[in-house]
Amino acid sequence: MSAENFITREIAEQIQSKVGTPCYVYSEAALRESAAQVLAFPNAFGLTARYAMKASPNSNILRLFASMGLHFDASSGYEVRRAIAAGIDPKRISLSTQELPEDFVSLVEAGITVNVCSLSQLKRFGIALPGSKVGLRFNPGLGSGGTQRTNVGGPASSFGIWHEHLEEVQELVEKCELDVFRIHSHIGSGSDPEVWIRVVSMNLDLVEAFPNVTHLNLGGGYKIGRIEGEKTTDLQVIGQKMKVEFEEFAARTGREIHLEVEPGTYLVANCTAILSRIQDETSTGEDGYKFLKLDSGMTDNTRPSMYGAQHPMWVLPADESERGEEDYIVVGHCCESGDILTPAPGDPEALSPRRLTEAKIGDYFVVGGAGAYCASMAAKNYNSFPESAEVLLREGGRIAVIRERQPLEQVWANEVAVL
Ligand SMILES: *Cc1c(COP(=O)(O)O)cnc(C)c1O
Numbered sequence: 001m002s003a004e005n006f007i008t009r010e011i012a013e014q015i016q017s018k019v020g021t022p023c024y025v026y027s028e029a030a031l032r033e034s035a036a037q038v039l040a041f042p043n044a045f046g047l048t049a050r051y052a053m054k055a056s057p058n059s060n061i062l063r064l065f066a067s068m069g070l071h072f073d074a075s076s077g078y079e080v081r082r083a084i085a086a087g088i089d090p091k092r093i094s095l096s097t098q099e100l101p102e103d104f105v106s107l108v109e110a111g112i113t114v115n116v117c118s119l120s121q122l123k124r125f126g127i128a129l130p131g132s133k134v135g136l137r138f139n140p141g142l143g144s145g146g147t148q149r150t151n152v153g154g155p156a157s158s159f160g161i162w163h164e165h166l167e168e169v170q171e172l173v174e175k176c177e178l179d180v181f182r183i184h185s186h187i188g189s190g191s192d193p194e195v196w197i198r199v200v201s202m203n204l205d206l207v208e209a210f211p212n213v214t215h216l217n218l219g220g221g222y223k224i225g226r227i228e229g230e231k232t233t234d235l236q237v238i239g240q241k242m243k244v245e246f247e248e249f250a251a252r253t254g255r256e257i258h259l260e261v262e263p264g265t266y267l268v269a270n271c272t273a274i275l276s277r278i279q280d281e282t283s284t285g286e287d288g289y290k291f292l293k294l295d296s297g298m299t300d301n302t303r304p305s306m307y308g309a310q311h312p313m314w315v316l317p318a319d320e321s322e323r324g325e326e327d328y329i330v331v332g333h334c335c336e337s338g339d340i341l342t343p344a345p346g347d348p349e350a351l352s353p354r355r356l357t358e359a360k361i362g363d364y365f366v367v368g369g370a371g372a373y374c375a376s377m378a379a380k381n382y383n384s385f386p387e388s389a390e391v392l393l394r395e396g397g398r399i400a401v402i403r404e405r406q407p408l409e410q411v412w413a414n415e416v417a418v419l
Contacts, residue, residue: 002225003270003368005314006030006393012316012364014399015275019389021364022276022296024375026392026402030271031061035068038263042239044246045256050094052220053079055264055372056272058390059086060402065267066092073220073262077101080112094217094260096137096184098159100124108132115184115217117160119168126176135182135217136210138163140202142187142195153187160185163202166209173210180210186219186262191233193241200245207249207257217260218242224269226369227312233266265372272371274300274388278315278363279333289329289351292359297332297339299385301367301374305338308348313341315357316364327353330365334383341367381411 071092090111115135139160222233276296303309332339344350390403
């Protein structure tokens with residue numbers, strides 16, 4: 001499965017007249033479908049499916065997912081506050097963070113659960129909240145991210161408590177009489193069922209070391225294909241294999257462990273497209289390239305520049321003229337050589353021309369697969385471009401604005417004039 005263009009010219013024109021371009025366009029139908037898939041994740045003894053909200057945190061998406069039964073993973077104290085402000089019940093929020101916030105006690109008192117992610121976090125948590133329930137995030141020593149920069153397990157990753165530090169953990173847990181109810185790991189395991197089985201068995205070993213643990217959270221990292229040729233994880237295949245591991249563990253230890261999954265990408269990646277317009281074009285001669293310049297770019301999507309990520313893209317002609325095809329390099333509107341939407345796969349430094357419908361200035365241009373880590377990870381306000389608008393394409397076809405374009409004055413609103 002790869003991302004499809006759900007934006008027709010008619011929809012593009014409606015969005016253009018409502019909020020202009022560039023604009024993130026979320027498909028409600030697609031969001032509901034992916035949520036239903038995750039909620040159907042196979043399990044032996046119960047499932048809590050969480051949405052890793054850092055992938056795309058607009059409050060409307062959080063509420064849509066909450067209404068379908070999803071819980072949430074927050075990556076910072078600020079994300080917890082944001083989710084609560086969106087109306088999410090704190091009891092549905094779990095925090096796994098690289099930076100335990102100063103106010104974590106009040107967040108726990110509000111009802112969230114915490115997975116401590118380092119020995120020092122464990123110590124701070126135990127001293128402040130002795131006797132409390134806590135989850136432990138481990139780095140099980142295995143990693144399999146898509147690129148070095150997205151690898152979140154193994155010795156080169158700082159995420160989680162290194163699995164060999166079990167003794168120090170046990171000491172702190174005993175000293176503070178903590179109730180370890182959950183083991184957590186998120187290593188970006190991808191689409192290979194064999195890797196997932198290894199992850200499950202390594203984590204069940206950790207569960208065995210903590211007799212009070214009732215929940216095992218395996219994080220996110222389920223791969224989703226954005227363009228042709230990229231793999232999409234089959235949740236049913238992986239889940240059925242994982243289920244067997246849980247059943248065997250129960251048969252051996254008598255402990256029926258509740259499963260938690262926590263995808264970000266899988267839930268949203270192909271549910272959003274960026275609608276932009278071609279505002280200029282240029283060429284660098286016979287031995288060079290033809291460039292299309294968008295009114296969007298790294299200000300809306302940094303993934304191509306950061307990871308050499310591949311997104312599907314389509315020209316939507318603004319007129320009825322006959323069009324052929326052309327090879328183009330698509331670039332963003334920033335004065336920054338790295339603002340390229342068509343890098344070579346996995347190599348942000350190299351150009352990789354893309355065969356597209358012949359384009360003219362003024363045409364609409366759609367970048368698909370832009371639901372995960374695009375709006376949330378944009379190079380906001382670089383070159384002082386205001387943050388883009390967001391719309392939700394409702395199931396009935398209505399277009400609802402869910403974020404206005406940022407008013408220009410907000411770009412410098414927090415500056416303090418001393419000169
Ligand atoms: C980012 C993150 C996720 C989601 O990862 P995806 O690759 O987007 O599925 C899940 N859990 C934790 C703790 C994370 O940090």
